[in-house]
Amino acid sequence: MRTKRPLVLVTVVAVALGLTACGSGDSDSGSPDAAGDSTITVAYQKTDSSTQQDALMQKSKAEFEAANPGTTIELTPINAQEDGYFTKLALMNGSPETAPDVIYEDTFQVRADAAAGFLAPIDDYLADWADWDQFYDGAKEAGLGDDGKTYGVSMGTDTRGIYFNKQIFEQAGLPTDWQPTTWEDVLDAARAVKEAVPDVIPLNIFGSKAQGEAASMQGFEMLMYGTDDTLYDADAAKWITGSQGFVDSLGVYDTIAKEGLGPDLQDALDPNLPNRVSDELLPQGKLAIAVNGSWVPGGWMTGGVPWPEWEDVMGMAKMPTQDGQDPGATSMSGGWLLSVGANADDPAKAFDFIAQTLNKENTFKYDTEASQIAVRKDVATDPAYLAFNPSFEFFSSLVDVTHFRPATPDYSQISSNIQVATESVITGQATPEQAAKTYDDALTQIVGDDGVQASS
Amino acid sequence: MAILLDRRQHGRGPERTSGPRRAVQSVLRSVPLLPAVALLAVFLLGPILYSLYGSLTDRSLTGPAAANPQFVGLENYTDLFSSPVFWSSLVLTLVFVVGSALIGQNVLGMALALLLQAASRPVRSVVSTIVVVAWVLPEIVAAFALYAFFSGTGTLNIALGWLGLEGTSWLIVLPILAVTLANVWRGTAFSMMVYSAALAEVPPEITEAAEIDGASGPQRFFRITLPMIRRAISTNLMLITLQTLGVFTLIWVMTGGGPGTSSATLPVLAYQQAFKxxxxGYGTAIATVTLVIGGLFAIIYIRVLKPEVD
Known part of the structure; x- marks a missing residue:
């Protein structure tokens, strides 16, 4: 029996070592503790195709440090896709030691992060900021938390639509001023491309968990909000279960997968697909139709992968509703904000940095380079802004038909389950009906029986 | 190894003393262990207990539950056990562990060790170098290499093309098989080295005596060699099982647990739930279940192989 004890000990050690491989536990990654009140740490996302945030932050850092001697702006760019960015940010925010002072934040995360106590309310500072009047009401609301306080300043917004390659369309005998009026029109065009130009991917609608919010928003919700149903009843404050629109939206994924109209599964599940679509597949003419966001041309004009010919090659069309029902087209809008971290040593100074980063000059720079729809009146009405990018006019026109994601703190978890549903359909693991049922169960588990209502 | 050393020390005939003196002596003898015990309690037992507690809360990365996690009792576990994804993940985990560790690494490692024992010296050094390279590579590098091997336009399909065979997207069509083979490739070296060392310790005179008595090759292996290296087998099985149970990077890089959830073993599922x-809280519950499974495997090995009995 004597040897048993060391053996058990070895066992426990081995189990624990094995489990550390799960990556659990908050690693102490991120910025070192801010040294006194003279350093402001700024966390933001940086990828190969979105370098505009970095350019904006570098410029603003230089300006702020020149105007405030003794203050250091410590930039902490996080090299990650959207999904990984949220995780890293949440882990940084898990400890006051590593929490950033200024946070680049997606609008749909604001309520969740405000409820989690990661963000500081900035109403008092906004009251003294003359520029705040320049922001449209919708942009002001985007930063509201559940408690009605403001937690972020909007950098710009976006809409989503369909990009199509006119050269491929010509080869397939499709009109180059294409405007589908129903989902079936979109699928028919994809079928025509598959028939006539077999070596290109006919149609891409994001649908994999690995692509995170892109799959929910640029993908599923572009379909879902074009049906007669919705995800969330804002008046009753209840999430909808068992809707036909949900099943029908998944049905489009099913059709694309079954008829081979989309990228092959290996690409469809690639976490880098959003970047590859904008940097590689569209510019190289390997993808005919892509449902995607208004920021994509920004990458072609000022991003890491320039493609000056895009104006001639790419056409843009509104995303139709399911059967062409009113208003005939649909879109989704989001956008990003700058927020002050709840653990900021000097929140007033952190806000000053945000105010300067989003003053007129810098907002103009960012909104034009990153292809954002401006939410500051002085930028939106500037003729130089409208002239900068020929796609601005089209994407701004979608504001009339656009939708916003349900702004509840648990949206991000529910969104993950939408991605589970779409992925299970494109991989053939579930039928649209089964996937919708799994979503309903997960939804009820997240928000509770009181938080849902059956579709009428 | 620690076990073997420990046994030998005890085996060298400790002086038997009697009564209270013996008790005092054993207490005094365990004093040097205290720092180690304290460190284990702080860095091992502490986190395990904390994760046990965490799995009983609704703690989340963001949202209200991040600020004020609530104690929810066993809710995470009841949700988990009623989730079909968990059960399929459990089956995948067992397939992965049994297929890649118990069968793949273990049997292949033993076979290689036996063959190398009989092989000439140059063959032995060349083969063992090749096998050990997979073990030397950092896990992330090995994972990328295997991704490149199995992916749609990867080495495997190109090689199949030379043979006139048509490949398939292995990581999509047979994801669990791909990661199982990958883990066999990566981990066999460890078993091979453990078994080579153990086989070298078997006194040749015993096998020779058996040979003279007329025992066949398989008989000698199963009745002489295997029982004599039983302790090495037990230790090796335990280590590779627990290691395989915790494999995350390899699967995450190669398939991301997908497509869908068709290669999501428990560690991958735990990571997805917790960080994606x-x-x-829910992810921690999955990790806790994984810990229990590792413990069960360990108990089975100790009971069945009885390493403490000579």
């Missing part, structure tokens, strides 16, 4: 879907 932000449900830290």
């Amino acid at each position: 879907f932000a449900q830290v």
Whole structure:
């Protein structure tokens, strides 16, 4: 029996070592503790195709440090896709030691992060900021938390639509001023491309968990909000279960997968697909139709992968509703904000940095380079802004038909389950009906029986 | 190894003393262990207990539950056990562990060790170098290499093309098989080295005596060699099982647990729930279940192989 004890000990050690491989536990990654009140740490996302945030932050850092001697702006760019960015940010925010002072934040995360106590309310500072009047009401609301306080300043917004390659369309005998009026029109065009130009991917609608919010928003919700149903009843404050629109939206994924109209599964599940679509597949003419966001041309004009010919090659069309029902087209809008971290040593100074980063000059720079729809009146009405990018006019026109994601703190978890549903359909693991049922169960588990209502 | 050393020390005939003196002596003898015990309690037992507690809360990465996690009792576990994804993940985990560790690494490692024992010296050094390279590579590098091997336009399909065979996207069509083979490739070296060392310790005179008595090759192996290296087998099985149970990087890089959830073993599922879907409490519950499974395997090995009995 004597040897048993060391053996058990070895066992426990081995189990624990094995489990550390799960990556659990908050690693102490991120910025070192801010040294006194003279350093402001700024966390933001940086990828190969979105370098505009970095350019904006570098410029603003230089300006702020020149105007405030003794203050250091410590930039902490996080090299990650959207999904990984949220995780890293949440882990940084898990400890006051590593929490950033200024946070680049997606609008749909604001309520969740405000409820989690990661963000500081900035109403008092906004009251003294003359520029705040320049922001449209919708942009002001985007930063509201559940408690009605403001937690972020909007950098710009976006809409989503369909990009199509006119050269491929010509080869397939499709009109180059294409405007589908129903989902079936979109699928028919994809079928025509598959028939006539077999070596290109006919149609891409994001649908994999690995692509995170892109799959929910640029993908599923572009379909879902074009049906007669919705995800969330804002008046009753209840999430909808068992809707036909949900099943029908998944049905489009099913059709694309079954008829081979989309990228092959290996690409469809690639976490880098959003970047590859904008940097590689569209510019190289390997993808005919892509449902995607208004920021994509920004990458072609000022991003890491320039493609000056895009104006001639790419056409843009509104995303139709399911059967062409009113208003005939649909879109989704989001956008990003700058927020002050709840653990900021000097929140007033952190806000000053945000105010300067989003003053007129810098907002103009960012909104034009990153292809954002401006939410500051002085930028939106500037003729130089409208002239900068020929796609601005089209994407701004979608504001009339656009939708916003349900702004509840648990949206991000529910969104993950939408991605589970779409992925299970494109991989053939579930039928649209089964996937919708799994979503309903997960939804009820997240928000509770009181938080849902059956579709009428 | 620690076990073997420990046994030998005890085996060298400790002086038997009697009564209270013996008790005092054993207490005094365990004093040097205290720092180690304290460190284990702080860095091992502490986190395990904390994760046990965490799995009983609704702690989340963001949202209200991040600020004020609530104690929810066994809710995470009841949700988990009623989730079909969990059961399929459990089956995948067992397939992965049994297929890649118990069968793949273990049997292949033993076979290689036996063959190398009989092989000439140059063959032995060349083969063992090649096998050990997979073990030397950092896990992330090995994972990328295997991704490149199995992916749609990867080495495997190109090689199949030379033979006139048509490949398939292995990581999509047979994801669990791909990661199982990958883990066999990566981990066999460890078993091979453990078994080579153990086989070298078997006194040749015993096998020779058996040979003279007329025992066949398989008989000698199963009745002489295997029982004599039983302790090495037990230790090796335990280590590779627990290691395989915790494999994350390899699967995450190669398939991301997908397509869908068709290669999501428990560690991958735990990571996804905790850090992708932000449900830290739920993910911790999965990790706890994984810990229990590792413990069960360990108990089985100790009971069945009885390493302490000579």
